[in-house]
Amino acid sequence: MAKTKKQQLEEQIAKLVGAGNEVEIETVDFSDPNRPKTVLEIDFPILPVNQVSAIEGNAGKPIYQMSKWWARRRSSVFRSMLLAAAMKAPDNPINAAKSVWDVYYANHQKKGALKHLKVADIFMGGGTTIVEGSRLGMQMYGNDLNPVAWLVVKNELANVDLEEVIRLAEHIESEVSHK
Numbered sequence: 001m002a003k004t005k006k007q008q009l010e011e012q013i014a015k016l017v018g019a020g021n022e023v024e025i026e027t028v029d030f031s032d033p034n035r036p037k038t039v040l041e042i043d044f045p046i047l048p049v050n051q052v053s054a055i056e057g058n059a060g061k062p063i064y065q066m067s068k069w070w071a072r073r074r075s076s077v078f079r080s081m082l083l084a085a086a087m088k089a090p091d092n093p094i095n096a097a098k099s100v101w102d103v104y105y106a107n108h109q110k111k112g113a114l115k116h117l118k119v120a121d122i123f124m125g126g127g128t129t130i131v132e133g134s135r136l137g138m139q140m141y142g143n144d145l146n147p148v149a150w151l152v153v154k155n156e157l158a159n160v161d162l163e164e165v166i167r168l169a170e171h172i173e174s175e176v177s178h179k
Contacts, residue, residue, distance in 0.1 A: 014105075023106040025113040026088040040084035043096035052076040067152045069126030078132040080104060086117055086138070109137040127153035 003011075014020070028035045053074045061075060084100045108114055114137045121129040124142035130153055133140040142153055 017105045018102070019105040021106045022110040023103045023108065023113065024111050025083075025086065025103060025108070027086050027114065027117060028088050030117075037089045038085055039087045039089045039096045039100055040081065042089040042093050044084055045080060045097035045101045048101050049077055049080045063131055063156050067126070067148075069152060072126050073128040075128055075132050078128050079136065082119070082129070082133050082136055082138065083108075086114055086136075108135075112137060114138045124153055125149050127156050131156055 028038055053076045056074055056076050080100055083103065087099060087103075089096050090099050116139075118139045118141065119129070119133050120141045120143075121133075122143045124130050124144045125146075126149065127142065130140045130142040134157060142150075144150055144153075
């Protein structure tokens with residue numbers, strides 16, 4: 001079957017931005033008081049992040065549809081902040097912001113470059129930081145005084161048996177359909 005123009009364009013864009021490419025990221029040892037600086041301490045790709053954030057809006061990412069959290073943050077901002085905070089800054093500071101953008105769409109979990117990093121979000125709210133850090137492969141820890149926040153994040157990150165969900169949807173449909 002021939003691909004539509006839209007599908008061809010999506011594939012070209014994915015290739016251009018390195019979507020899904022396996023990457024290795026050099027991080028810093030946060031236990032070392034003399035550690036090198038992170039990208040976030042040098043620069044941040046604010047313009048491209050703002051552009052992606054404006055396109056992203058707050059619409060439609062299924063993981064964030066578990067609830068209508070009253071202060072939902074844009075995932076693109078948190079993903080880029082977590083990457084910038086973890087990555088060792090390049091020798092030339094002029095390349096710092098670009099280094100985040102170069103790996104933004106990559107597959108960070110495949111090579112496990114960030115799996116040793118532990119991140120705590122002690123005011124996790126709707127869980128944007130927790131979810132994005134988990135997607136990057138980081139060890140995420142969250143806390144909130146609000147029990148609803150805890151329930152929302154717990155369910156955003158829950159393992160789901162797709163077959164069970166399909167069976168449940170079919171059962172509900174059969175119960176409510178007009179026979």
